[in-house]
Amino acid sequence: MLGSADVRVRAADPADEAGVVECVNAAYEHYIAAIGKKPAPMLADYPLLIREGAVRVAVSGAEIVGVIVMWPEHDHLYIDNVAVLPAAQGFGIGTALLRVAEAVARDMDHAEIRLYTNEAMTANLDYYPRRGFVETHRSDDSGYRRVYYCKTLG
Numbered sequence: 001m002l003g004s005a006d007v008r009v010r011a012a013d014p015a016d017e018a019g020v021v022e023c024v025n026a027a028y029e030h031y032i033a034a035i036g037k038k039p040a041p042m043l044a045d046y047p048l049l050i051r052e053g054a055v056r057v058a059v060s061g062a063e064i065v066g067v068i069v070m071w072p073e074h075d076h077l078y079i080d081n082v083a084v085l086p087a088a089q090g091f092g093i094g095t096a097l098l099r100v101a102e103a104v105a106r107d108m109d110h111a112e113i114r115l116y117t118n119e120a121m122t123a124n125l126d127y128y129p130r131r132g133f134v135e136t137h138r139s140d141d142s143g144y145r146r147v148y149y150c151k152t153l154g
Contacts, residue, residue: 007060007066009058010056010057011057014047014050014051017046019057027041027084027085028042044069054069054071060088065084067081068098069081076113078115079098113151115128116148117147120145
């Protein structure tokens, strides 16, 4: 059985591009009908994000089972995307990726992590608060109904 102990998180490299895109598309494709268009993570420029060092991958064996996209802002770490293959969901991989983000934020002396999710991704509306994130606001942005979260690191 797959578990977070079976997964290694590392920086993505250009050879990971296809696996990153596959993971993101698999994780988000079932939201297309609810949103009415592709979720924003499905439209990202992953070759560029990988080159910029913004992508980390969770790997089980040789398979990419999870992806996190993040970068520093002036006063916080911003998480742009967390994706886990549907078959790998429920095994703690998303939580492990968020822990990596917390470690990165601390290493950069940031006391805060910010992210948003789409309002139609109702599972996320419970998921992030269970991991210490607090909803800060909601807004329409780029044609998406977004719910914004913040987590203060202790």
